Amino acid sequence: MRTSKRTQILEAATRVVEREGVKSVTFDSVAAEAGLTKGGLLYHFASRDDLVQAIHQHLADEWEAQMVAAAGKPADLATPEERLTAYSRISSQSANRAELLLMLEGSTTPGLAAPWDAVMERWAPSLTTDDVDNQVALDRFIARLAADGLWLYESLNTEPLAPELRRALAERIAGALDHEGT
Structure with a gap:
Protein backbone atom coordinates (compact mmCIF):
# COMPACT_ATOMS: atom_id res chain seq x y z
CA MET A 1 0.00 0.00 0.00
CA ARG A 2 1.36 3.41 -0.96
CA THR A 3 1.91 5.97 1.73
CA SER A 4 -0.40 8.97 1.34
CA LYS A 5 1.18 12.36 0.65
CA ARG A 6 -0.10 13.60 4.02
CA THR A 7 1.57 10.69 5.83
CA GLN A 8 4.72 11.19 3.76
CA ILE A 9 4.79 14.83 4.86
CA LEU A 10 4.22 13.96 8.53
CA GLU A 11 6.96 11.32 8.47
CA ALA A 12 9.34 13.81 6.83
CA ALA A 13 8.43 16.42 9.46
CA THR A 14 9.12 13.87 12.19
CA ARG A 15 12.59 13.25 10.73
CA VAL A 16 13.23 17.02 10.76
CA VAL A 17 12.22 17.16 14.43
CA GLU A 18 14.39 14.11 15.21
CA ARG A 19 17.42 15.70 13.59
CA GLU A 20 17.01 19.42 14.26
CA GLY A 21 14.23 20.01 16.81
CA VAL A 22 10.67 21.30 16.65
CA LYS A 23 11.63 24.89 15.87
CA SER A 24 13.25 23.66 12.64
CA VAL A 25 9.89 22.52 11.25
CA THR A 26 9.19 24.94 8.44
CA PHE A 27 7.43 24.44 5.14
CA ASP A 28 10.81 24.71 3.42
CA SER A 29 12.59 22.16 5.66
CA VAL A 30 9.73 19.65 5.52
CA ALA A 31 9.22 20.08 1.77
CA ALA A 32 12.91 19.41 1.18
CA GLU A 33 12.84 16.35 3.47
CA ALA A 34 9.68 14.99 1.83
CA GLY A 35 10.86 15.70 -1.71
CA LEU A 36 7.81 17.89 -2.35
CA THR A 37 7.18 21.51 -3.15
CA LYS A 38 6.16 24.05 -0.55
CA GLY A 39 2.86 24.32 -2.44
CA GLY A 40 2.37 20.59 -1.99
CA LEU A 41 2.59 21.06 1.77
CA LEU A 42 0.24 24.04 1.71
CA TYR A 43 -2.34 21.87 -0.02
CA HIS A 44 -2.42 19.62 3.08
CA PHE A 45 -1.62 22.13 5.85
CA ALA A 46 -2.77 25.75 5.81
CA SER A 47 -0.17 26.89 8.36
CA ARG A 48 2.89 25.76 10.27
CA ASP A 49 0.68 25.46 13.37
CA ASP A 50 -1.63 23.07 11.49
CA LEU A 51 1.39 21.02 10.44
CA VAL A 52 2.82 20.86 13.97
CA GLN A 53 -0.59 19.89 15.42
CA ALA A 54 -0.86 17.15 12.78
CA ILE A 55 2.61 15.83 13.68
Missing part, protein backbone atom coordinates in the same frame (compact mmCIF):
# COMPACT_ATOMS: atom_id res chain seq x y z
CA HIS A 56 1.51 15.52 17.31
CA GLN A 57 -1.70 13.72 16.32
CA HIS A 58 0.11 11.46 13.83
CA LEU A 59 2.69 10.30 16.36
CA ALA A 60 0.11 9.87 19.14
CA ASP A 61 -2.01 7.78 16.74
CA GLU A 62 0.99 5.62 15.80
CA TRP A 63 1.86 5.17 19.48
CA GLU A 64 -1.69 4.09 20.28
CA ALA A 65 -1.76 1.69 17.31
CA GLN A 66 1.36 0.02 18.69
CA MET A 67 -0.32 -0.40 22.08
CA VAL A 68 -3.46 -1.84 20.46
CA ALA A 69 -1.26 -4.34 18.63
CA ALA A 70 0.65 -5.21 21.81
CA ALA A 71 -2.57 -5.71 23.80
CA GLY A 72 -4.34 -7.47 20.94
CA LYS A 73 -7.36 -5.22 21.46
CA PRO A 74 -8.32 -1.57 21.83
CA ALA A 75 -8.05 0.10 25.23
CA ASP A 76 -11.79 0.00 25.92
CA LEU A 77 -11.77 -3.82 25.66
CA ALA A 78 -8.61 -4.36 27.74
CA THR A 79 -8.27 -4.68 31.49
CA PRO A 80 -6.24 -2.06 33.35
CA GLU A 81 -3.36 -4.55 33.63
CA GLU A 82 -3.52 -5.39 29.91
CA ARG A 83 -3.48 -1.69 29.02
CA LEU A 84 -0.55 -0.89 31.27
CA THR A 85 1.35 -4.01 30.19
CA ALA A 86 1.01 -2.93 26.54
CA TYR A 87 2.02 0.62 27.52
CA SER A 88 5.10 -0.70 29.35
CA ARG A 89 6.18 -2.90 26.47
CA ILE A 90 5.69 -0.23 23.81
CA SER A 91 7.33 2.47 25.91
CA SER A 92 10.51 0.44 25.89
CA GLN A 93 10.46 0.11 22.09
CA SER A 94 9.32 3.46 20.79
CA ALA A 95 11.73 5.88 22.43
CA ASN A 96 12.96 8.52 20.05
CA ARG A 97 14.11 12.12 20.22
CA ALA A 98 11.25 13.44 18.06
CA GLU A 99 8.56 12.09 20.40
CA LEU A 100 10.42 13.45 23.42
CA LEU A 101 10.77 16.91 21.91
CA LEU A 102 7.15 16.99 20.77
CA MET A 103 5.86 15.79 24.15
CA LEU A 104 7.95 18.44 25.90
CA GLU A 105 6.53 21.09 23.59
CA GLY A 106 3.04 19.73 24.20
CA SER A 107 3.49 19.92 27.96
CA THR A 108 3.51 23.72 27.74
CA THR A 109 0.88 24.08 25.02
CA PRO A 110 -2.50 22.52 25.92
CA GLY A 111 -3.72 22.15 22.33
CA LEU A 112 -0.59 20.22 21.40
CA ALA A 113 -0.79 18.05 24.52
CA ALA A 114 -4.34 16.87 23.74
CA PRO A 115 -3.44 13.93 21.44
CA TRP A 116 -0.82 12.63 23.88
CA ASP A 117 -3.08 13.17 26.91
CA ALA A 118 -5.94 11.26 25.27
CA VAL A 119 -3.70 8.25 24.62
CA MET A 120 -2.29 8.37 28.15
CA GLU A 121 -5.76 8.55 29.67
CA ARG A 122 -6.82 5.42 27.79
CA TRP A 123 -3.68 3.36 28.39
CA ALA A 124 -1.95 4.60 31.56
CA PRO A 125 -4.19 6.94 33.55
CA SER A 126 -2.86 9.02 36.41
CA LEU A 127 -3.70 8.48 40.04
CA THR A 128 -6.32 10.45 41.90
CA THR A 129 -6.50 11.24 45.59
CA ASP A 130 -9.10 8.45 45.82
CA ASP A 131 -6.29 5.99 45.01
CA VAL A 132 -4.11 6.83 48.02
CA ASP A 133 -5.12 3.63 49.87
CA ASN A 134 -5.50 1.43 46.79
CA GLN A 135 -2.37 -0.77 46.66
CA VAL A 136 -3.18 -2.11 43.18
CA ALA A 137 -3.65 1.40 41.75
CA LEU A 138 -0.41 2.55 43.40
CA ASP A 139 1.48 -0.45 41.98
CA ARG A 140 0.07 0.26 38.50
CA PHE A 141 1.22 3.85 38.74
CA ILE A 142 4.68 2.82 39.92
CA ALA A 143 4.89 0.50 36.90
CA ARG A 144 3.85 3.41 34.67
CA LEU A 145 6.56 5.59 36.20
CA ALA A 146 9.12 2.84 35.60
CA ALA A 147 8.00 2.48 31.97
CA ASP A 148 8.15 6.26 31.53
CA GLY A 149 11.64 6.27 33.04
CA LEU A 150 12.81 3.57 30.64
CA TRP A 151 11.31 5.50 27.71
CA LEU A 152 13.02 8.71 28.83
CA TYR A 153 16.33 6.94 29.36
CA GLU A 154 16.17 5.50 25.85
CA SER A 155 15.12 8.87 24.37
CA LEU A 156 18.01 10.78 25.93
CA ASN A 157 20.91 8.36 25.62
CA THR A 158 22.96 8.23 22.48
CA GLU A 159 23.95 4.67 23.32
CA PRO A 160 20.68 2.76 23.67
CA LEU A 161 20.32 -0.36 25.74
CA ALA A 162 20.89 -3.67 24.03
CA PRO A 163 17.53 -4.95 22.69
CA GLU A 164 17.56 -8.02 24.93
CA LEU A 165 18.20 -5.87 28.04
CA ARG A 166 15.46 -3.42 27.03
CA ARG A 167 13.03 -6.34 26.53
CA ALA A 168 13.99 -7.84 29.91
CA LEU A 169 13.38 -4.52 31.65
CA ALA A 170 10.02 -4.04 29.91
CA GLU A 171 8.96 -7.56 30.86
CA ARG A 172 10.03 -6.98 34.47
CA ILE A 173 7.92 -3.82 34.58
CA ALA A 174 4.99 -5.62 32.96
CA GLY A 175 5.43 -8.53 35.38
CA ALA A 176 5.05 -6.15 38.31
CA LEU A 177 1.44 -5.67 37.19
CA ASP A 178 0.40 -9.25 37.86
CA HIS A 179 -1.87 -9.03 40.90
CA GLU A 180 -3.54 -12.39 40.57
CA GLY A 181 -3.80 -13.92 43.97
CA THR A 182 -3.26 -10.61 45.79
Whole structure:
Protein backbone atom coordinates (compact mmCIF):
# COMPACT_ATOMS: atom_id res chain seq x y z
CA MET A 1 0.00 0.00 0.00
CA ARG A 2 1.36 3.41 -0.96
CA THR A 3 1.91 5.97 1.73
CA SER A 4 -0.40 8.97 1.34
CA LYS A 5 1.18 12.36 0.65
CA ARG A 6 -0.10 13.60 4.02
CA THR A 7 1.57 10.69 5.83
CA GLN A 8 4.72 11.19 3.76
CA ILE A 9 4.79 14.83 4.86
CA LEU A 10 4.22 13.96 8.53
CA GLU A 11 6.96 11.32 8.47
CA ALA A 12 9.34 13.81 6.83
CA ALA A 13 8.43 16.42 9.46
CA THR A 14 9.12 13.87 12.19
CA ARG A 15 12.59 13.25 10.73
CA VAL A 16 13.23 17.02 10.76
CA VAL A 17 12.22 17.16 14.43
CA GLU A 18 14.39 14.11 15.21
CA ARG A 19 17.42 15.70 13.59
CA GLU A 20 17.01 19.42 14.26
CA GLY A 21 14.23 20.01 16.81
CA VAL A 22 10.67 21.30 16.65
CA LYS A 23 11.63 24.89 15.87
CA SER A 24 13.25 23.66 12.64
CA VAL A 25 9.89 22.52 11.25
CA THR A 26 9.19 24.94 8.44
CA PHE A 27 7.43 24.44 5.14
CA ASP A 28 10.81 24.71 3.42
CA SER A 29 12.59 22.16 5.66
CA VAL A 30 9.73 19.65 5.52
CA ALA A 31 9.22 20.08 1.77
CA ALA A 32 12.91 19.41 1.18
CA GLU A 33 12.84 16.35 3.47
CA ALA A 34 9.68 14.99 1.83
CA GLY A 35 10.86 15.70 -1.71
CA LEU A 36 7.81 17.89 -2.35
CA THR A 37 7.18 21.51 -3.15
CA LYS A 38 6.16 24.05 -0.55
CA GLY A 39 2.86 24.32 -2.44
CA GLY A 40 2.37 20.59 -1.99
CA LEU A 41 2.59 21.06 1.77
CA LEU A 42 0.24 24.04 1.71
CA TYR A 43 -2.34 21.87 -0.02
CA HIS A 44 -2.42 19.62 3.08
CA PHE A 45 -1.62 22.13 5.85
CA ALA A 46 -2.77 25.75 5.81
CA SER A 47 -0.17 26.89 8.36
CA ARG A 48 2.89 25.76 10.27
CA ASP A 49 0.68 25.46 13.37
CA ASP A 50 -1.63 23.07 11.49
CA LEU A 51 1.39 21.02 10.44
CA VAL A 52 2.82 20.86 13.97
CA GLN A 53 -0.59 19.89 15.42
CA ALA A 54 -0.86 17.15 12.78
CA ILE A 55 2.61 15.83 13.68
CA HIS A 56 1.51 15.52 17.31
CA GLN A 57 -1.70 13.72 16.32
CA HIS A 58 0.11 11.46 13.83
CA LEU A 59 2.69 10.30 16.36
CA ALA A 60 0.11 9.87 19.14
CA ASP A 61 -2.01 7.78 16.74
CA GLU A 62 0.99 5.62 15.80
CA TRP A 63 1.86 5.17 19.48
CA GLU A 64 -1.69 4.09 20.28
CA ALA A 65 -1.76 1.69 17.31
CA GLN A 66 1.36 0.02 18.69
CA MET A 67 -0.32 -0.40 22.08
CA VAL A 68 -3.46 -1.84 20.46
CA ALA A 69 -1.26 -4.34 18.63
CA ALA A 70 0.65 -5.21 21.81
CA ALA A 71 -2.57 -5.71 23.80
CA GLY A 72 -4.34 -7.47 20.94
CA LYS A 73 -7.36 -5.22 21.46
CA PRO A 74 -8.32 -1.57 21.83
CA ALA A 75 -8.05 0.10 25.23
CA ASP A 76 -11.79 0.00 25.92
CA LEU A 77 -11.77 -3.82 25.66
CA ALA A 78 -8.61 -4.36 27.74
CA THR A 79 -8.27 -4.68 31.49
CA PRO A 80 -6.24 -2.06 33.35
CA GLU A 81 -3.36 -4.55 33.63
CA GLU A 82 -3.52 -5.39 29.91
CA ARG A 83 -3.48 -1.69 29.02
CA LEU A 84 -0.55 -0.89 31.27
CA THR A 85 1.35 -4.01 30.19
CA ALA A 86 1.01 -2.93 26.54
CA TYR A 87 2.02 0.62 27.52
CA SER A 88 5.10 -0.70 29.35
CA ARG A 89 6.18 -2.90 26.47
CA ILE A 90 5.69 -0.23 23.81
CA SER A 91 7.33 2.47 25.91
CA SER A 92 10.51 0.44 25.89
CA GLN A 93 10.46 0.11 22.09
CA SER A 94 9.32 3.46 20.79
CA ALA A 95 11.73 5.88 22.43
CA ASN A 96 12.96 8.52 20.05
CA ARG A 97 14.11 12.12 20.22
CA ALA A 98 11.25 13.44 18.06
CA GLU A 99 8.56 12.09 20.40
CA LEU A 100 10.42 13.45 23.42
CA LEU A 101 10.77 16.91 21.91
CA LEU A 102 7.15 16.99 20.77
CA MET A 103 5.86 15.79 24.15
CA LEU A 104 7.95 18.44 25.90
CA GLU A 105 6.53 21.09 23.59
CA GLY A 106 3.04 19.73 24.20
CA SER A 107 3.49 19.92 27.96
CA THR A 108 3.51 23.72 27.74
CA THR A 109 0.88 24.08 25.02
CA PRO A 110 -2.50 22.52 25.92
CA GLY A 111 -3.72 22.15 22.33
CA LEU A 112 -0.59 20.22 21.40
CA ALA A 113 -0.79 18.05 24.52
CA ALA A 114 -4.34 16.87 23.74
CA PRO A 115 -3.44 13.93 21.44
CA TRP A 116 -0.82 12.63 23.88
CA ASP A 117 -3.08 13.17 26.91
CA ALA A 118 -5.94 11.26 25.27
CA VAL A 119 -3.70 8.25 24.62
CA MET A 120 -2.29 8.37 28.15
CA GLU A 121 -5.76 8.55 29.67
CA ARG A 122 -6.82 5.42 27.79
CA TRP A 123 -3.68 3.36 28.39
CA ALA A 124 -1.95 4.60 31.56
CA PRO A 125 -4.19 6.94 33.55
CA SER A 126 -2.86 9.02 36.41
CA LEU A 127 -3.70 8.48 40.04
CA THR A 128 -6.32 10.45 41.90
CA THR A 129 -6.50 11.24 45.59
CA ASP A 130 -9.10 8.45 45.82
CA ASP A 131 -6.29 5.99 45.01
CA VAL A 132 -4.11 6.83 48.02
CA ASP A 133 -5.12 3.63 49.87
CA ASN A 134 -5.50 1.43 46.79
CA GLN A 135 -2.37 -0.77 46.66
CA VAL A 136 -3.18 -2.11 43.18
CA ALA A 137 -3.65 1.40 41.75
CA LEU A 138 -0.41 2.55 43.40
CA ASP A 139 1.48 -0.45 41.98
CA ARG A 140 0.07 0.26 38.50
CA PHE A 141 1.22 3.85 38.74
CA ILE A 142 4.68 2.82 39.92
CA ALA A 143 4.89 0.50 36.90
CA ARG A 144 3.85 3.41 34.67
CA LEU A 145 6.56 5.59 36.20
CA ALA A 146 9.12 2.84 35.60
CA ALA A 147 8.00 2.48 31.97
CA ASP A 148 8.15 6.26 31.53
CA GLY A 149 11.64 6.27 33.04
CA LEU A 150 12.81 3.57 30.64
CA TRP A 151 11.31 5.50 27.71
CA LEU A 152 13.02 8.71 28.83
CA TYR A 153 16.33 6.94 29.36
CA GLU A 154 16.17 5.50 25.85
CA SER A 155 15.12 8.87 24.37
CA LEU A 156 18.01 10.78 25.93
CA ASN A 157 20.91 8.36 25.62
CA THR A 158 22.96 8.23 22.48
CA GLU A 159 23.95 4.67 23.32
CA PRO A 160 20.68 2.76 23.67
CA LEU A 161 20.32 -0.36 25.74
CA ALA A 162 20.89 -3.67 24.03
CA PRO A 163 17.53 -4.95 22.69
CA GLU A 164 17.56 -8.02 24.93
CA LEU A 165 18.20 -5.87 28.04
CA ARG A 166 15.46 -3.42 27.03
CA ARG A 167 13.03 -6.34 26.53
CA ALA A 168 13.99 -7.84 29.91
CA LEU A 169 13.38 -4.52 31.65
CA ALA A 170 10.02 -4.04 29.91
CA GLU A 171 8.96 -7.56 30.86
CA ARG A 172 10.03 -6.98 34.47
CA ILE A 173 7.92 -3.82 34.58
CA ALA A 174 4.99 -5.62 32.96
CA GLY A 175 5.43 -8.53 35.38
CA ALA A 176 5.05 -6.15 38.31
CA LEU A 177 1.44 -5.67 37.19
CA ASP A 178 0.40 -9.25 37.86
CA HIS A 179 -1.87 -9.03 40.90
CA GLU A 180 -3.54 -12.39 40.57
CA GLY A 181 -3.80 -13.92 43.97
CA THR A 182 -3.26 -10.61 45.79
